[in-house]
Amino acid sequence: MKHHFETEAIRTQTERSQYLEHSTPLYLTSSYVFEDAEDMRASFADQKVRNIYSRYSNPNTSEFIDKICKMEGAESGYAFASGMSAVFSTLAALLNAGDHILSCRSVFGSTQTMFKNILPKWNISTSYFKIDEIESIERLIQPNTKIIYAESPTNPAVDILDLEALGSIAKKHNLILIIDNCFATPYLQQPIQFGADLVIHSATKLIDGQGRVLGGITVGNAKLIKQVYLFSRNTGPALSPFNAWVLSKSLETLAVRLDRHCDNALKVAVFLESHNKVNLVKYPFLKSHPQHQLAKKQMKAGGSVVAFEVKGGIDAGRQFLNSIKLLSLSANLGDTRTIVTHPASTTHAKLTEEERLQTGITGGLVRISVGLEHPEDIINDLNQALAF
Numbered sequence: 028m029k030h031h032f033e034t035e036a037i038r039t040q041t042e043r044s045q046y047l048e049h050s051t052p053l054y055l056t057s058s059y060v061f062e063d064a065e066d067m068r069a070s071f072a073d074q075k076v077r078n079i080y081s082r083y084s085n086p087n088t089s090e091f092i093d094k095i096c097k098m099e100g101a102e103s104g105y106a107f108a109s110g111m112s113a114v115f116s117t118l119a120a121l122l123n124a125g126d127h128i129l130s131c132r133s134v135f136g137s138t139q140t141m142f143k144n145i146l147p148k149w150n151i152s153t154s155y156f157k158i159d160e161i162e163s164i165e166r167l168i169q170p171n172t173k174i175i176y177a178e179s180p181t182n183p184a185v186d187i188l189d190l191e192a193l194g195s196i197a198k199k200h201n202l203i204l205i206i207d208n209c210f211a212t213p214y215l216q217q218p219i220q221f222g223a224d225l226v227i228h229s230a231t232k233l234i235d236g237q238g239r240v241l242g243g244i245t246v247g248n249a250k251l252i253k254q255v256y257l258f259s260r261n262t263g264p265a266l267s268p269f270n271a272w273v274l275s276k277s278l279e280t281l282a283v284r285l286d287r288h289c290d291n292a293l294k295v296a297v298f299l300e301s302h303n304k305v306n307l308v309k310y311p312f313l314k315s316h317p318q319h320q321l322a323k324k325q326m327k328a329g330g331s332v333v334a335f336e337v338k339g340g341i342d343a344g345r346q347f348l349n350s351i352k353l354l355s356l357s358a359n360l361g362d363t364r365t366i367v368t369h370p371a372s373t374t375h376a377k378l379t380e381e382e383r384l385q386t387g388i389t390g391g392l393v394r395i396s397v398g399l400e401h402p403e404d405i406i407n408d409l410n411q412a413l414a415f
């Protein structure tokens with residue numbers, strides 16, 4: 028029987044051991060034993076579905092993958108040591124030398140660096156479209172284009188891309204659509220419903236939710252995942268069983284955490300919008316967001332990230348950050364602790380100014396990953412910091 032999202036997140040569990048534990052134990056083992064020579068031969072020949080070696084699979088990792096597959100409506104998946112190893116291994120598994128990627132300009136800084144500096148080593152090139160240029164993507168398709176790559180909401184400008192439009196373009200041209208769903212999580216948005224072939228997560232963010240471990244995952248079409256799996260099983264980017272155990276436990280509370288993250292973020296966005304030192308506030312569920320209707324169509328709530336611009340540009344932005352008392356200045360997001368960052372001087376500092384502006388990052392742009400503290404305390408700290 029199919030259960031609700033919250034129930035699957037809690038009740039999807041690896042088989043109990045002979046100890047009949049209630050909560051899944053930690054399987055810290057690098058390898059597994061075989062009954063006899065024939066069992067070993069058949070296992071290595073992929074004639075049996077079983078654990079062989081933890082670079083291939085592990086009970087904790089499989090439980091984590093099963094949960095995310097159910098949440099995303101995906102056929103299968105593979106879990107990675109970090110979000111970036113998920114992005115790299117997925118692309119490296121699916122692309123050949125000479126292939127071409129069509130990517131939204133607004134993708135995470137390290138992903139952009141990969142497109143710009145790393146994949147060209149294998150003659151893999153990337154062309155970019157802006158968030159509001161989806162209709163014109165077809166003009167950028169080349170005979171060697173293989174993948175359309177995008178994030179929604181985008182990091183850090185919190186723009187929304189039309190996933191259904193991307194899905195139908197990918198289908199029409201027989202391209203693989205990959206969506207980084209890190210900002211939304213499967214609780215708020217399921218890109219496969221809109222035509223994505225693969226969904227990638229940095230599990231380091233809201234999936235862990237407490238700023239403890241790194242992790243990544245790719246889920247989706249079984250045939251594509253098989254290629255990702257075979258590439259990864261031989262190149263070694265596997266998630267550690269310990270991190271998988273932490274992440275699978277975290278998924279049990281994803282829905283309740285996200286409900287509160289989104290409530291707090293909306294309150295923070297409404298407060299910022301009313302403040303006279305703030306120029307622009309971007310939050311998908313604010314009516315003033317340019318793609319508000321689209322956000323409501325494809326997301327259950329607005330997520331945990333609010334972007335805004337302090338009046339006075341880069342100097343004012345830095346002064347604001349220096350006045351923060353309670354909240355954290357940190358590079359992560361999706362933590363219980365509210366985090367304030369300045370993308371232009373940190374996560375996106377390696378881009379040129381022109382590239383930054385094309386990604387929606389102005390000098391004064393501040394990104395807040397709204398946490399689970401009491402919303403009045405978050406707002407009070409922002410309010411006193413804006414009084415510089």
Ligand SMILES: Cc1ncc(COP(=O)(O)O)c(C=O)c1O
Pocket residue numbers: 109110111112135178182207209210228229230231232241242243
């Ligand atoms: C949208 C997005 N994708 C991918 C990543 C990379 O994930 P990780 O830091 O787990 O490697 C991040 C990290 O911030 C991110 O925000």
